[in-house]
Amino acid sequence: MATTQPDTRVVYTEKLGPSVGMWILIAIAAASTALMVFPVWKTGAVILPVISFILLAWWLRSLGISIIVTERQLFVGDAHIDRRYVTGATGYEAEGARTARGPGLDARAFLMLRPWAKCAVRIDIHDETDPTPYWLVSSKRPMEFAAALTP
Numbered sequence: 001m002a003t004t005q006p007d008t009r010v011v012y013t014e015k016l017g018p019s020v021g022m023w024i025l026i027a028i029a030a031a032s033t034a035l036m037v038f039p040v041w042k043t044g045a046v047i048l049p050v051i052s053f054i055l056l057a058w059w060l061r062s063l064g065i066s067i068i069v070t071e072r073q074l075f076v077g078d079a080h081i082d083r084r085y086v087t088g089a090t091g092y093e094a095e096g097a098r099t100a101r102g103p104g105l106d107a108r109a110f111l112m113l114r115p116w117a118k119c120a121v122r123i124d125i126h127d128e129t130d131p132t133p134y135w136l137v138s139s140k141r142p143m144e145f146a147a148a149l150t151p
Contacts, residue, residue, distance in 0.1 A: 008070055009070060009071050011070060011071060012144065012145060012149075014139060014145065015064065015066055016064060016065045016066075016067065016114060016138055016139065017061070018114075019116035021116065022060060022116050023057075026053065026057060030050075030053035031049050033048045033049050034048065065077040065112060067145065070083075071083070074123070076112050083149070085125050085126060086123055086124065087124045087126045088150065089121055089145070089146040089147075091121050091145060092121070092122065092142055093142065094119060097118060097120035097142070098118075101113060101120065101136065105136070106134070108131055108133055110125075110132050110135040111135075112137045113138045114138040117138035119138070119139050119141075121142045121149075122136050123136075
């Protein structure tokens with residue numbers, strides 16, 4: 001029987017992928033290549049949109065992020081930090097997130113923002129060796145995410 005260590009228990013998880021609107025935009029962008037190519041290459045008007053959609057879909061999918069909070073660490077995409085450095089977290093709905101991303105933004109902050117996510121969480125960091133004051137991370141469930149980081 002396998003045992004898990006108590007500090008590795010997952011407290012919160014979220015997968016932040018592209019919205020339906022973003023998928024529609026890349027479908028339109030790929031289809032528009034047919035209009036550009038059709039006058040000079042009729043076969044290409046079928047082939048190029050398919051190839052364009054595959055490449056754009058691969059790129060868009062790569063922009064998705066995973067958020068995992070364990071009892072000991074926070075993982076956001078490829079970045080991670082020990083929770084002992086997390087001093088607080090604040091969830092922002094749409095308007096608050098807009099302010100946090102714009103006029104309220106500190107240039108030293110670590111950003112993991114996605115244009116299709118209107119909400120965000122500010123994660124305050126205190127590490128004497130790191131000048132980053134906080135992380136600002138997009139989230140679909142900002143209040144739940146912030147609560148998972150608050151002791």
